[in-house]
Amino acid sequence: MATVPKAATLTLEEVRDILEAEVLNGEDLSVNVDAFGAADLLSDVLSTSRPGTLLLTGLVNLQVIRTAIVADLCGVVFVRGKKPNAEILSLARESKIPVLGTHLNMFEAAGRLYVAVSESR
């Protein structure tokens, strides 16, 4: 998983705007994002992410939310317009994991965030 370090400069609200994303779960979007990662392999997330990472993923299942809980991620962005089902969103709500959904693909979403983080340094 690729990680962009030292990015404590974007809030989840800014991420939502940059990615033209829909908020699927989460009330407080003022949370600062410490790091970003993009991966479809959850074992990579578990082995390389640091606490506070925002995960961009094209994988949509319950294990994504459980991985976010276990690895102390600050939120999940589902890319390519993929819609999590009610069970996934209910687990996210229960565990207070913010979830965004964007129509952008992984490359475009990661690219936009990379540029925004670089410019804000």
Added chain:
Amino acid sequence: MIQEAFESTYHVLGRDFPNAGRVSTSIKDTLKRMGIHPLVVRRIAIVSYEAEMNLVMYATRGKISLRVSLDSVSINVDDEGPGIPDVTLAMEEGYSTATPEMREMGFGAGMGLPNIRRNADEFDISSHVGRGTRLYIRVIQAA
């Protein structure tokens, strides 16, 4: 901070994908409530989750035991399942016998066992083909 040892055992069923990871998130909650250092909690949660996924993906059933003492947190995993024919090979990053179904869930890339070992201060694995696999992981709590 806890004053004495705490032990708890959780049961896990093979192929129970909808519930895969529940035990580990529950272990994480328990440790957090005990006031264990967040980085120790995270390491144990990751170890437990990888082990739980392995158990669900490969074994028939098994149990995960959590033990918290003053100086460390340990996890014992004991499953009834096919066992691992070559443990040394299974410990290599990237070696995998996963099915496409497992890979579609985001696991099964041969990262689980190496990742478990990486997060452990003490690690032990033993396996008998046709019977099952045992794992022991200990994470030391800094004084």
